[in-house]
Amino acid sequence: MKRVVITGAGTINALGFSVPETLEAMREGRCGIGELEFRDVERLAIRIGGQVKGYEPEERFNRQQLALYDRFTQFTLVAAREAIAQAGLEFSGELAAQAGVILGNSGGGMTTLDENYRSVYEEGKNRVHPFVVPKLMNNAAASHVSMEFNLKGPSFTVSTACASSNHAMAQAFQMVHGGATPVMITGGSESMLCFGGVKAWEGLRVMSKDACRPFSANRNGMVQGEGAGVFVFEELEHARKRGADILAEVAGFAMSSDAADIVMPSKHGAARAMRGALQDARINPEAVGYINAHGTGTAANDKTECAAVADVFGAHADRLMISSTKSMHAHLIGGTGAVELLACIMALRDGVVAPTIGYEEPDPECALDVVPNVAREAKVEVALSNAFAFGGLNAVLALKRFS
Amino acid sequence: MDIKDRVIRIIAEQAVLEPSDVTMDSTLDDLGIDSLGLVESIFAIEEEFDISVPFNANEPQQSEFDISSVASIVEGIRKLVADQS
Numbered sequence: 247m248k249r250v251v252i253t254g255a256g257t258i259n260a261l262g263f264s265v266p267e268t269l270e271a272m273r274e275g276r277c278g279i280g281e282l283e284f285r286d287v288e289r290l291a292i293r294i295g296g297q298v299k300g301y302e303p304e305e306r307f308n309r310q311q312l313a314l315y316d317r318f319t320q321f322t323l324v325a326a327r328e329a330i331a332q333a334g335l336e337f338s339g340e341l342a343a344q345a346g347v348i349l350g351n352s353g354g355g356m357t358t359l360d361e362n363y364r365s366v367y368e369e370g371k372n373r374v375h376p377f378v379v380p381k382l383m384n385n386a387a388a389s390h391v392s393m394e395f396n397l398k399g400p401s402f403t404v405s406t407a408c409a410s411s412n413h414a415m416a417q418a419f420q421m422v423h424g425g426a427t428p429v430m431i432t433g434g435s436e437s438m439l440c441f442g443g444v445k446a447w448e449g450l451r452v453m454s455k456d457a458c459r460p461f462s463a464n465r466n467g468m469v470q471g472e473g474a475g476v477f478v479f480e481e482l483e484h485a486r487k488r489g490a491d492i493l494a495e496v497a498g499f500a501m502s503s504d505a506a507d508i509v510m511p512s513k514h515g516a517a518r519a520m521r522g523a524l525q526d527a528r529i530n531p532e533a534v535g536y537i538n539a540h541g542t543g544t545a546a547n548d549k550t551e552c553a554a555v556a557d558v559f560g561a562h563a564d565r566l567m568i569s570s571t572k573s574m575h576a577h578l579i580g581g582t583g584a585v586e587l588l589a590c591i592m593a594l595r596d597g598v599v600a601p602t603i604g605y606e607e608p609d610p611e612c613a614l615d616v617v618p619n620v621a622r623e624a625k626v627e628v629a630l631s632n633a634f635a636f637g638g639l640n641a642v643l644a645l646k647r648f649s
Numbered sequence: 650m651d652i653k654d655r656v657i658r659i660i661a662e663q664a665v666l667e668p669s670d671v672t673m674d675s676t677l678d679d680l681g682i683d684s685l686g687l688v689e690s691i692f693a694i695e696e697e698f699d700i701s702v703p704f705n706a707n708e709p710q711q712s713e714f715d716i717s718s719v720a721s722i723v724e725g726i727r728k729l730v731a732d733q734s
Contacts, residue, residue: 291701451688451706467707509685545707 249482250422251648252591253490254335256328256433258321259473259575259585260296264328268585269592271574272600273621278575279458279469286441292453295439296471296576314377315390316355317437321474321581322387323394326431330395333478333490335429337396344427346399347391348418349476350410350434352580353443355382360442387435391476399427408540410434411475411583412633412641416499418479419643428484433584435474444470450509452544458577460541460570460602461548461616463609468542471576475584494594495646497628498527504638511547511634516540516554519640523630524558527644531559534566535626536593538586539616540634541570541602542577549611551632556614567624569602569617583633587643590629594647599624652730653723655697660719663690673720680719684709687716694722700729 257264260278261271271278282295303312303320315323326347337345358381365371380386385403392401400421404414411434418432438444447453447470454467485492500522504515524531540551548570556563571589578585589600598621605618631643650658654668661668664680671680677687684706691702702725704714715721 449688449692451691451704454705454707465707466705 247423248425250419250479250496251482251485252477252493252496253480253485254329254331254333254478255493255588255591256325256332257473257475257585257588258298258301258324259578260298260471261575263301263324265588268588269596272571272589272592273598275601275603275620276574277603278471282439282444284440289441290444290448292444292448292455294455294469295444296469297439298473314381316358316381316386317472318351318355318435318474319387319390321437321472322349322435322476323390325433325435325474325476326391326395329476329478330431333480335478341429342396342398344399345397345429345431346401346427347388347397347431348400348402348404348414349388349391349432350404350406350412350414350580350583351384351387352405352407352410352436353438354384355386356438356443357440358382360440363442391431395431397431405580406639406641407635407637408577408579408582409633409635409639409641410580412631412643413501413639415477415479415583415587415643416501416641419496419499422479422481428481430479431476432479433474433476434581435584436579436581437472438579439470439472454543457604458543458573459604459606460539460543460573461552461609461612462605463607465543465545465548468544468572469576471578473575473578473585474581475588477584477587492648494591495648496643497529497646498644499523499642500526501639501641504640506638509636511550512638513550513554513557515638515640516551516632516634517557519642520554520558520630520632523642523644527646529628529644532562533628534559534630535624536590536599536629537566537568538589538629538631539568539570540632541572543570543572547634549609551634552612552614563614567599567615567617567622569600571600573603583631583641587631590631590645593624593626593629594645597623597625599626652727656694656723656726657719659693659697660690663693671719673718673723675719677716694726698726698730700733702729
C-alpha cells in the first residue's frame with residue numbers, strides 16, 4: 247500500500263483567511279465567536295456564531311462566478327487555492343485524469359435556499375434566479391474545485407453531518423493509499439449561518455447563547471461556525487520526487503456507526519472508530535500524543551467522548567492531550583473535521599497543541615488533559631482527529647509526524 | 650380547558666397515553682419521554698400557549714424551567730403564561 251502525505255493546506259474560517267492566520271489564532275487561544283450579523287438575526291434566540299467577518303467576495307471572484315457560487319462554494323475555493331498553491335501542483339495530462347476532489351458538506355447552499363425561500367414565500371415572488379439549483383446543490387463546491395483546477399478523477403461530496411469532512415478525507419486517503427491516484431484534493435466546508443440555518447438549530451435546544459466551552463462543567467451547548475478546510479493528499483514517492491514540503495502523514499482511519507440514536511452519541515461507536523483508526527495505521531495507543539476532540543460543548547458529546555477515550559487508551563488517556571478547537575472557530579458541521587485537521591498538523595509539525603479555550607470549571611466526567619485555555623509546546627508523534635455525527639456516524643483519522 | 654389539562658393533553662400525546670394515565674406526580678421518565686420527546690413536548694407547549702420556554706437540553710437541571718414532574722411543568726407554564734399577560 248502507498249503511504250499518503252499532506253502537501254498542501256488551505257482554510258478560511260472565523261479565525262483567519264488562511265492557514266498561517268488560523269494557526270496563529272489557535273496558538274494564541276483567540277476566540278473567533280461573536281455576534282452574528284445577517285438579515286433577521288433579531289428574530290433568533292441564538293445570536294452568536296463563528297462567522298467569517300470582513301470577507302469581501304468581490305475581491306476574490308468575478309460577477310459570473312458570484313452568480314454561481316454560494317458562500318460555502320466560495321469558502322471552499324478560497325481554501326483550495328491556498329492548499330494547491332502551497333503544494334505547488336499543476337494538473338494536466340495523466341495527473342489531471344487521475345486526481346479528483348472529495349469534499350464534506352452537510353447543509354449545501356443554505357444561504358441560497360434561505361434567500362430564495364424568503365423571496366417566494368415571504369415576498370410572494372414567483373420567479374427565482376436561474377442558478378438557484380446549481381448554487382445550492384451539495385456537490386457545487388467539489389465541482390467548482392474540479393473545474394478551477396482541472397481535476398478529472400473521482401470527485402464527489404460526502405454528507406454525514408458533523409463527520410462529513412472526516413468521511414471525505416478518509417475516502418481521499420483510501421484512494422491514494424490504494425494506488426488509484428497519486429493526488430486527491432479533500433476536506434470540507436459549511437455555511438449555515440443565515441436566519442433559516444440557525445433557526446433550525448435553535449429548535450433542537452442544544453445551542454449555547456454565550457460561548458462554546460467544551461469539557462468545562464459549565465458548558466451549555468454548541469456554537470455554529472462556517473468556513474472551509476482543504477488539503478492536498480499525495481502519495482509519498484510522488485511528493486518526494488518533486489521535492490514537495492510534507493506537512494504530515496495520514497496514517498490511517500476508521501469509520502463506525504452507532505446504530506443507536508439519531509442524536510445521542512454512543513461511547514461504543516466512538517471508541518470503535520478511534521480503535522479502528524489506530525489499527526488501520528498500525529499504531530500503538532501509547533504513541534498517540536494528541537487528540538483533536540469532536541468536543542462540541544454539549545453535555546452529551548463531551549462526557550461520551552471522554553469516556554470513549556478512557557476506554558480506548560486506558561492509563562494512557564491521562565497522559566495524552568485532547569483539545570477542542572471548536573471553542574475558537576465554533577462547529578463548522580460538514581466542514582469541521584477539515585479545519586480541525588489543521589490543529590493536528592500544527593501539533594505534529596510545529597509541536598504546538600491548540601488549547602480548549604473558555605474552560606472554566608473541571609468536570610469529573612471529562613477528567614482528561616484538555617489543554618485548558620493556553621496552547622502548549624509538546625513533541626507529538628501521532629495525532630487523532632475525531633468526528634462523531636448526528637445519526638451516529640463516526641470517522642476518525644490518524645496522522646503521524648513526518649520526519 | 651385549563652392550563653393543567655392542556656399541558657397534560659400535550660404530554661399524553663407525546664407519551665402515546667390517555668390523558669387520564671398522566672398524573673401530576675408523574676415524571677417524564679415514568680411516562681417514557683426521553684430527551685428528544687422532551688424537546689418536542691416543549692415545542693408543542695410553546696405553540697399551544699404562544700410562549701417561550703427557557704430550556705436548554707444541555708443543562709436541564711439548571712434551567713429556570715423545572716421539568717422534574719408534570720406538576721412542576723404545569724406550574725412553570727402557569728408562571729410563563731401569567732408573565733406574558
